[in-house]
Amino acid sequence: MNDQPHILVVDDHREIRDSVTRYLEKNGLRATPARDAVEMDAKLATGQFDLIVLDVMMPGEDGLSVCRHLSAKGDVPILMLTALGEETDRIVGLEIGADDYLAKPFNPRELLARIKAILRRTTLPETYAGTLSGRRIAFAHWTLDTDSRLLTDEDGAQVDLTGSELKLLVVLLERPRLVLNRDQLLDLKAGRAASPFDRTIDNQISRLRRKIEADPSRPRLITTLRGGGYCLAADVRELD
Amino acid sequence: MNDQPHILVVDDHREIRDSVTRYLEKNGLRATPARDAVEMDAKLATGQFDLIVLDVMMPGEDGLSVCRHLSAKGDVPILMLTALGEETDRIVGLEIGADDYLAKPFNPRELLARIKAILRRTTLPETYAGTLSGRRIAFAHWTLDTDSRLLTDEDGAQVDLTGSELKLLVVLLERPRLVLNRDQLLDLKAGRAASPFDRTIDNQISRLRRKIEADPSRPRLITTLRGGGYCLAADVRELD
DNA sequence: AGAGAATTGTCACGAAGTGTAACCGGGGCG
DNA sequence: CGCCCCGGTTACACTTCGTGACAATTCTCT
Numbered sequence A, B: 001m002n003d004q005p006h007i008l009v010v011d012d013h014r015e016i017r018d019s020v021t022r023y024l025e026k027n028g029l030r031a032t033p034a035r036d037a038v039e040m041d042a043k044l045a046t047g048q049f050d051l052i053v054l055d056v057m058m059p060g061e062d063g064l065s066v067c068r069h070l071s072a073k074g075d076v077p078i079l080m081l082t083a084l085g086e087e088t089d090r091i092v093g094l095e096i097g098a099d100d101y102l103a104k105p106f107n108p109r110e111l112l113a114r115i116k117a118i119l120r121r122t123t124l125p126e127t128y129a130g131t132l133s134g135r136r137i138a139f140a141h142w143t144l145d146t147d148s149r150l151l152t153d154e155d156g157a158q159v160d161l162t163g164s165e166l167k168l169l170v171v172l173l174e175r176p177r178l179v180l181n182r183d184q185l186l187d188l189k190a191g192r193a194a195s196p197f198d199r200t201i202d203n204q205i206s207r208l209r210r211k212i213e214a215d216p217s218r219p220r221l222i223t224t225l226r227g228g229g230y231c232l233a234a235d236v237r238e239l240d
Numbered sequence C: 001a002g003a004g005a006a007t008t009g010t011c012a013c014g015a016a017g018t019g020t021a022a023c024c025g026g027g028g029c030g
Numbered sequence D: 001c002g003c004c005c006c007g008g009t010t011a012c013a014c015t016t017c018g019t020g021a022c023a024a025t026t027c028t029c030t
Helices: A014-026 A037-046 A063-073 A087-095 A108-122 A163-173 A182-190 A200-212 B014-026 B037-046 B063-073 B087-095 B108-122 B163-173 B182-190 B200-212
Strands: A006-010 A030-034 A051-055 A078-082 A100-103 A136-139 A142-145 A150-153 A158-160 A222-225 A229-232 A236-239 B006-010 B030-034 B051-055 B078-082 B100-103 B136-139 B142-145 B150-153 B158-160 B222-225 B229-232 B236-239
Touching: A006 A014, A006 A037, A014 A030, A014 A108, A030 A037, A051 A063, A051 A108, A078 A108, A100 A108, A136 A163, A142 A163, A163 A182, A163 A200, A163 A229, A182 A200, A182 A229, A200 A222, B006 B014, B006 B037, B014 B030, B014 B108, B030 B037, B037 B182, B051 B063, B051 B108, B063 B078, B078 B108, B100 B108, B136 B163, B142 B163, B163 B182, B163 B200, B163 B229, B182 B200, B182 B229, B200 B222
Parallel strands: A006 A030, A006 A051, A051 A078, A078 A100, B006 B030, B006 B051, B051 B078, B078 B100
Antiparallel strands: A136 A142, A136 A236, A142 A150, A150 A158, A222 A229, B136 B142, B136 B236, B142 B150, B150 B158, B222 B229
C-alpha cells in the first residue's frame, strides 16, 4: 500500500524531468515524468496525482495554456517552472491558476520545500466527494444524475444504480474511449489493487451492462478489449 | 510470440544503419533500418514503431527538420544522433522535441541503454484505442462503426466483428489499394513480428472474408496477391 | 443492537476469441 | 503430367470473459 503523495513532473527536457523525478523519489514522494501535454493527459487519465510540476516553456501545447485548462478543472494543484525569472511571468502564472512558481535554475531542495508546502495547504479529503455529487452527465441515450443515482432514458425510462455501479460508471464516463484494464478500474473505483484472478470488475461490468445496454449480450456502450480491459465507447457531455 | 519494442533506425550511412540494427536485434529488440526521410515515412506508414533513432546530418530532408515534424505529431519518441558534440546542438535537439541525444562516435551499449531508458519513460499505461474509437467508415456497400464494432450493409443487414477482426479491417481501410504483406499486417494490427510459418494473418483474413465478402470463395474486397500479401480493393471514405 | 434486505465479492463453469498446426487444393513450372 | 509452393480452411488447444449461484458484507429500520 503506497499512499505517498504522487507528483507528475511535466517538462520537455529529459535531464530536468528525470533529475527532478529521481530527487523527489529519493525524498519519499512518488513521482512520474511526462514529456509534454499529450503524455501528461494520458497519465492523468489513468492515475491519481496530488500535484503537477509544470514547465512553462514546452513545444506543442504551452505550459501556460496547459495550466489554464488544468486549473479550470481545478482538482490538482500546480507548481510552475519557468526559465524566465521575471516578476510579470510570476504574476501571470499565479493569475491563471498555478499554486506556486519557481524560476529555473532552481535548487531541488527548494522545489521539494515548495511542493510540501502546497501539499500541506491542499491535502483535504474532498478528493472525490466532488466527483460524485451534484453532477448530471449525458452519454449515448442516457442521462445520469449522480445525486439520485438515477439513469434516465430519452424516453423517460428510469434505472437506478447501486453505489458501486455508480462509481464504476462515473470512472468510465470521465475517461470515454480510453482503454482501462482491471487494475486501473479497481484502483480508480475503489482505491485498491487487484489480486491475481480478481474477477470483481468483470462482475461489476456485467451488472452495469445489464442495466444500461440495449442488448447486454452484445454490449456497445462498454466494450471489451480482449487482453486489455474495458472501454466506454460513446461521447460524453457534462450538463449543468 | 514477439511483442518487443520496435525501433526505426534512420541514417544515411549504410554501415552505421546496419550495425546499429543488428546490435539492437541481438539485444532483444526489433529494429528496422531506413536510409532517409522518404524511406522513414514509408516504413512509418506500414509499421508500428516505439522509438526512432535519427541522424541529424542527412542528405535530403535534414534530421532536425524531420525531428520537428515528428515531434509535432508527438506519437513516437526520438533519439537523435549527431557527429557534432557541441552543447548548442544538444539543446537545439532537445528543444525541438527529441527525447534524448547521443554524439557520434558512440558506444553501442550506451545507445541501447538510452533507448531502454526512453522506452521505460514513454511506455504509457494504456493508450487510447485511438484509431479504433468513434469513427464511421464507408467502403464498398458497407459502413463500419468502430464504437459498436458493427458493419452495416446498405440493406441494413448487420454483422458483428470481434476485436481483432475490427483491428485488421481498420488497418486495411486506412491503406486502401495498398498491398500489405503478412509482416506488415501483423505489425500494424498487433504490434508484433511474424514468426516463420506464421499463419495468423491468413486465418484472420479468412474469418474477415467470411463476414464481409458476398462470396467468400471469390473475394473481391480483400484480394490476395500471391507471394505478396493482401490488399483492400475498394474506395474508402470517412464519415462524420 | 439485531433482524432482514440489499449490495458486493468470490467461485466455478460454460462460451467466445484467438493463435497454431495440419490438411487440402489449385496454379505455375519444369 | 506431376511436383511443389502457397494460400484457404478446418480443427483444436489455450486463454480470457460473461454470468449464475452463493457467501460475505454493509445498510436500514425498528
